[in-house]
Amino acid sequence: MSDEISKEFLEAFSTQCAGPFGECACGLIWYDTFNEYDEDHNDIVKANLNNRNTRLSVNGLVSYYKVGGEQYVMGCECNAGYKYEQFILKYEEQIAEYLRQRRLKLLDQAKKISLEVDEGHVV
Numbered sequence: 001m002s003d004e005i006s007k008e009f010l011e012a013f014s015t016q017c018a019g020p021f022g023e024c025a026c027g028l029i030w031y032d033t034f035n036e037y038d039e040d041h042n043d044i045v046k047a048n049l050n051n052r053n054t055r056l057s058v059n060g061l062v063s064y065y066k067v068g069g070e071q072y073v074m075g076c077e078c079n080a081g082y083k084y085e086q087f088i089l090k091y092e093e094q095i096a097e098y099l100r101q102r103r104l105k106l107l108d109q110a111k112k113i114s115l116e117v118d119e120g121h122v123v
């Protein structure tokens with residue numbers, strides 16, 4: 001069994017943000033070395049090459065996903081999203097039932113709100 005986070009999970013939890021460098025919640029700082037940048041970027045990368053927290057991204061812009069209140073770099077070796085995805089997969093039936101029940105509760109609340117509005121009551 002692979003320990004890779006699926007593409008679908010990363011897309012679902014993507015922050016839709018990316019940049020030439022960025023820090024993962026685990027503390028590693030990633031620098032894009034795939035795209036060409038100005039000298040300032042290259043100088044920053046060179047200055048941090050020997051930092052033990054520095055990682056070089058050869059896949060392009062540094063992008064993020066967010067789970068558990070933390071923002072992680074996609075592709076980071078901490079692989080933090082893996083445990084969250086495994087939890088979802090392990091309990092997918094329970095989670096589906098929870099979401100179904102929550103949906104029903106929200107629909108019921110929405111019906112009450114529209115009835116109250118129809119009767120001219122302001123909540």
Ligand SMILES: [Zn+2]
Pocket residue numbers: 024025026027028072073076077078079080
């Ligand atoms: Zn990380």
